[in-house]
Amino acid sequence: MKLLQALFFPPEQPGGVSSMIPFFQERFQKPNWEMEIFSLPRRIRNKGQEQIEFATFDWHLYEENATVQKYIQTIRDYLWWSKMRLNQTYDVIHAHHPIAGWVLKQLFPNTPVVMTIHSSYERELILNGKIEEGGVEHRFLTSLYRELEHHVDQILTVSNSFKQFLSTYMDHPERIIVIPNGYDERRFKPISHENEVPQLITVCRLVPAKGLDILLKACAELKARNLTYVLHIIGDGPIRPELEELAEKLGIYDETIFYGYMLHPEQFMPFSDIFVLPSRAEAFGSVFAEAALCWLALVGTDVGGIAEQIDDGVNGLLVPPDDPMALADALEKVMSDPTYRYQLSRAGWEKAKKSYSLSRVVNQLKKIYLQYKRKPSV
Incomplete structure (x- = not known):
């Protein structure tokens, strides 16, 4: 054929x-x-x-x-x-x-x-x-x-x-x-590790629909709660200058790394701990499945295909869109409890292997x- x-x-x-x-x-x-x-x-x-x-x-x-x-x-x-x-x-x-x-x-x-x-x-x-x-x-x-x-x-x-x-x-x-x-599982090489400082990562095109302004505000709240972290932002797009300016304005520029476009982000993701993307809409949200196959704990918004991939509290956490405080609460919960983070990431990996x-x-x-x-x- x-x-x-x-x-x-x-x-x-x-x-x-x-x-x-x-x-x-x-x-x-x-x-x-x-x-x-x-x-x-x-x-x-x-x-x-x-x-x-x-x-x-x-x-x-x-x-x-x-x-x-x-x-x-x-x-x-x-x-x-x-x-x-x-x-x-x-x-x-x-x-x-x-x-x-x-x-x-x-x-x-x-x-x-x-x-x-x-x-x-x-x-x-x-x-x-x-x-x-x-x-x-x-x-x-x-x-x-x-x-x-x-x-x-x-x-x-x-x-x-x-x-x-x-x-x-x-x-x-x-x-x-x-x-x-x-997804071809052979592309993903999960690495068992435990970072002393939680490493947050997101991968997307830098456009308003992805809700990265909400992510930066949530991360500013985490810093206000005296929580340490590093946020890795992989991707490029028209609002990158605005996001960099917002990170500086919120006082989290030193905690945030903007990488720009990366051809194979799945080679970088396994070194992080938590994947987070507060999209305002997603038909599917492929990058969540990819992050799960890298053994990352998932935090996303309760919209579209994301909500079909994440069973809240089982293989990740869901929050309402456009709610930085709820997102900060979810991130703190995963950041502060390594055992819970491990459970979420392994459950996410199992579901991604089976379903995707x-x-x-x-x-x-x-x-x-x-x-x-x-x-x-x-």
């Missing part, structure tokens, strides 16, 4: 799709399976010129909006690049971005297209202060869900909470299949792909 895994940009960033798809290659072995990974190079800009029309809504109602114009041009570029590069047939195409799913179904109308919706671009834009809920951009982007439902053969998503979110915008949400992301193994994901996907396998013509 010949598969095409269609991404958006190349899998360079940690987390999510990049933590999973490149590691599929050896799991889909010849002679029974053949897999190709396809994506749009970041340098491709403003190449496509084709007219774009959707079957379920008229996007021209929104065409004066700059965000919509950019999105449509990206569709054109993906279409242009796909026509240039994809010149063979496939048994199944698995798309991992709405643009990829829509474009490839246009180009391969007779090929089954499975579409995984990994996250909500419009929710990210709202939380990052780029667009307004209910505004032009929001209405356009949410209209694409029904458009995808109309075209592709099967829609998957990564958590039950995100399936519920999508149900608002689709006619048949009961057809959505939930398959959480999976790459083998489990691959086996589930193989069953779906085989449902669409073409029968040989007589």
Whole structure:
């Protein structure tokens, strides 16, 4: 069976799709399976010129909006690049971005297209202060869900909470299949250790949606309680200067290390003790599973896919979003009790191994792909 895994940009960033798809290659072995990974190079800009029309809504109602114009041009570029590069047939195409799913179904109308919706671009834009809920951009982007439902053969998503979110915008949400992301355990090398000073770590893109302002305020509260720690922040993004300024203003700059982007944060995480990320929304939150596989105790917010990964008090702690005091209380509880921290981290590791193994994901996907396998013509 010949598969095409269609991404958006190349899998360079940690987390999510990049933590999973490149590691599929050896799991889909010849002679029974053949897999190709396809994506749009970041340098491709403003190449496509084709007219774009959707079957379920008229996007021209929104065409004066700059965000919509950019999105449509990206569709054109993906279409242009796909026509240039994809010149063979496939048994199944698995798309991992709405643009990829829509474009490839246009180009391969007779090929089954499975579409995984990994996250909500419009929710990210709202939380990052780029667009307004209910505004032009929001209405356009949410209209694409029904458009995808109309075209592709099967829609998957990564958590039950995100399936519920999508149900608002689709006619048949009961057809959505939930398959959480999976991870190759061989990438993670947990290290048994006990740091004298608790080491906190977070890994994410530095944008408002990740709630790092709340984390810094919680850490300032920890310092006010005379608790010692070091906070490691791995990742980069547009609000890094604001976060560094906030850390200085709160008097915790000496306790906080900003590393910037790191290609393989899983090689660094095992030396820390507690993974913390107070996101304001997460469809899944891949980095929590990765941190669990590194033997870290987990502290996260009670939102989206995070709440499906963490059983509060069993394999991590959950706090409300936008609540620095609650976050400080949770961190203090884990920091001050090494035995409890050990119990949480080992329970997190066991759940991640059982629920988010790459083998489990691959086996589930193989069953779906085989449902669409073409029968040989007589």
